[in-house]
Amino acid sequence: MTRLSVLGANAKLADRMAAVPGHDVKSITADAVEVEGAAEVLDRVLGHDDGRADLVVLGDELALDFALNVAQTIDRTMPGTGLVLVAHPDTDVALRAMRAGVREIIEPSVGDDELAAVLYRASQTVAPAAAAEASAAMAHDGHVIVVGSPKGGVGKSTIATNLAVSLAQQRPMDVVLVDLDAQFGDVATLLDLEPSNSVSDAIDSIAASDSVLLKTFLTPHSSGLLILAGAPSPADGDRIRADDARDLIRLLSTLFPVVVVDTAAGMAGATLGALEAADELVLVTTMEVTSLRAVAKEIEVLDQLGLAKSSRHLVLNLTGRKSGLSTRDVEASVGMSVSTTLLQTEEALLAANQGQPLVLHKKPGPMAKALIALAGRLIPVGAAPTSGRRKQARLKKTRGGGRA
Ligand SMILES: Nc1ncnc2c1ncn2[C@@H]1O[C@H](COP(=O)(O)OP(=O)(O)O)[C@@H](O)[C@H]1O
Ligand SMILES: [Mg+2]
Incomplete structure (x- = not known):
């Protein structure tokens, strides 16, 4: 199970992520993020009940600058956390996102198969330590x-x-x-x-x-x-x-x-x-x-x-x-x-x-x-x-x- 935190994604997309098999999903709406402020939200995001999230999705309802700030903070404080940004990708966005530590960008309209593939890839590649740990725990x-x-x-x-x-x-x-x-x-x-x-x-x-x-x-x-x-x-x-x-x-x-x-x-x-x-x-x-x-x-x-x-x-x-x-x-x-x-x-x-x-x-x-x-x-x-x-x-x- 990959622990996935979805932050400020539109409700439909958040539901679709929750339906992807193999992920334990916690979702926080963009409104809640704004009310609580970034620091509190980060505490919540990274403090999944049984430890920190393996994967964080920064949703399409967050302002881009805010989303990239959060990405950068997570990348610095919790290296090894997989970061996925939901945005309409163009070269400028892609470059800034990569600099902030984001590894995968998906469009809000991403298909279910592609969505599952991106989440799977992100959970495997971006956190080699966590993935290796999970592999070892899973050795059968x-x-x-x-x-x-x-x-x-x-x-x-x-x-x-x-x-x-x-x-x-x-x-x-x-x-x-x-x-x-x-x-x-x-x-x-x-x-x-x-x-x-x-x-x-x-x-x-x-x-x-x-x-x-x-x-x-x-x-x-x-x-x-x-x-x-x-x-x-x-x-x-x-x-x-x-x-x-x-x-x-x-x-x-x-x-x-x-x-x-x-x-x-x-x-x-x-x-x-x-x-x-x-x-x-x-x-x-x-x-x-x-x-x-x-x-x-x-x-x-x-x-x-x-x-x-x-x-x-x-x-x-x-x-x-x-x-x-x-x-x-x-x-x-x-x-x-x-x-x-x-x-x-x-x-x-x-x-x-x-x-x-x-x-x-x-x-x-x-x-x-x-x-x-x-x-x-x-x-x-x-x-x-x-x-x-x-x-x-x-x-x-x-x-x-x-x-x-
Ligand atoms: N019980 C079945 N009834 C009807 N068509 C079948 C049945 N089993 C397989 N087929 C069809 O037979 C063809 C060959 O099947 P396939 O599974 O590709 O065989 P193989 O992998 O052994 O080459 C395919 O078109 C498949 O849809
Ligand atoms: Mg065959």
Whole structure:
């Protein structure tokens, strides 16, 4: 939780900030600020009940000079506090704001996604000490759920996205969805997000073992989910080696209780790294014989490599069409039982095209309900994240010590 003080923002904007997940918001109106005077207000702002604010927003209803004065005072007396100014930005304002210690400027009409992104960025970058403290306090032996399949177009991204959103609704800002599909990474599109950073930036930051920087590459979604978007081009994606992908996921799992990974078809490159890091593997297939054979083959290889042995879940997607096969046939040919069956539905396509995941629909249909239930079986609601020591130790070992 980031402690956020909003000072003199218009009521609508203050309400919208209060709705951004992961923030504990205290709001003071511009009138109250004027009546109390700057010094008293500062005492209140910086004296959040449980300590000072991590982040202060200077609202659009404060006079600019006053807002910048307050910014400067906070910057001097409480360095490390994130400062965000709400103003119509022009070069002059931007320059004066930067001099006063402001790191982010947003317009009063900023969209919800951008608002969440700015608050998230400001809380991560501007207060490295506080952010590092928060990271340490949050160190978990996070649970890694990898969604994979030997085939493309079987619903991996759809399933990964819906599972992650469903889990994030239970635990806002505690769930990260990583898009590791180098060729067809489309998690951001499925969530209608336009991320500025991707998994490629993140790989560079793990090389520098910089977990604070890594967090700034995540893009928040209005559901409370954080995403690490796919590589900007297939060439960038192909450069991600299995080891890098594995280390990235393990590092994320020490920072967040739940990491969901969407992968490319097959078992090569980054996907192999994801499989190595998996605590739970969700294998997706359709009712087609070619897909079933490929899944059986993948399971054979996973067994040989000793990967995700005790925790595989088979999802049968795009069912309902005539296939001449029953669920029993599927189970016999793959050698494991089906944990979830998803019908082919028009809703899925519509949801994808609108960037609105099925599980967020006001009246969830059968597919959304099945995915919410699967999410609940993977990580039961209310399951407490455990300590990160075990995983941290493992990470140090795999990275040759000291780099975690
Ligand atoms: N149960 C379903 N019913 C209808 N369409 C679906 C279903 N699951 C996935 N789709 C659609 O199938 C296409 C491929 O799904 P996607 O999740 O991108 O697969 P993958 O990631 O395995 O390539 C997308 O257009 C998606 O909307
Ligand atoms: Mg995909």
